[in-house]
Amino acid sequence: MRIISGEFKGRRITAPKRLPVRPTTDMAKEALFNIINNQYYFDSITVLDLFSGTGNISYEFASRGTENITCVDQDYGCIKFINQTADSFDMSLQTIKSDVFKFLEKSKQQATIIFADPPYDFTVDQFSKIPELVFKNNLLEADGILIVEHSKHTDLSKLEHYKHSKGYGGNMFSFFENNASDEEE
Numbered sequence: 001m002r003i004i005s006g007e008f009k010g011r012r013i014t015a016p017k018r019l020p021v022r023p024t025t026d027m028a029k030e031a032l033f034n035i036i037n038n039q040y041y042f043d044s045i046t047v048l049d050l051f052s053g054t055g056n057i058s059y060e061f062a063s064r065g066t067e068n069i070t071c072v073d074q075d076y077g078c079i080k081f082i083n084q085t086a087d088s089f090d091m092s093l094q095t096i097k098s099d100v101f102k103f104l105e106k107s108k109q110q111a112t113i114i115f116a117d118p119p120y121d122f123t124v125d126q127f128s129k130i131p132e133l134v135f136k137n138n139l140l141e142a143d144g145i146l147i148v149e150h151s152k153h154t155d156l157s158k159l160e161h162y163k164h165s166k167g168y169g170g171n172m173f174s175f176f177e178n179n180a181s182d183e184e185e
Helices: 026-037 056-063 076-089 100-106 124-136 180-184
Strands: 046-050 068-073 093-097 111-116 140-151 162-168 171-177
Touching: 026 056, 026 162, 026 171, 046 056, 046 100, 056 068, 056 076, 068 076, 068 100, 076 093, 100 124, 124 140, 124 171
Parallel strands: 046 068, 046 111, 068 093, 111 140
Antiparallel strands: 140 171, 162 171
């Protein structure tokens, strides 16, 4: 994987094979960041990266000037790799080793963008817990978005706060907003 744009553009990151991860493809990541770039100034947002794995998405935000980034993953190896990579790039990322659902239950930290990349084999019920907890606990800023990455075989369009989805190859990004249900009425 590589960093697409910003200060560290072109830098390659190689994760150890033993990590239980499936990094977002460069093509899908580039498309996603083009969407985000049209809505936000990277240097003025707060990011929460859930199921952060290798930290791929967080490095991209940091490279583009985002300074307030929190990575949450339950795997010690992933957290260690993110910390080592962030140190080597001199990026300021906060890491939290925790089960994401337990973190969402207890957190009071709001973010402009919450990105979640859970395992693709999650059931729709497991996926639904992510927006449910984010909105129940008011973790998304008023003008923020929750982006959930999932397989093209998973349909999240019936979930509350769902806005739209974009697909890139086998990857899908579903977008959720505070006001999504208001606009559809």
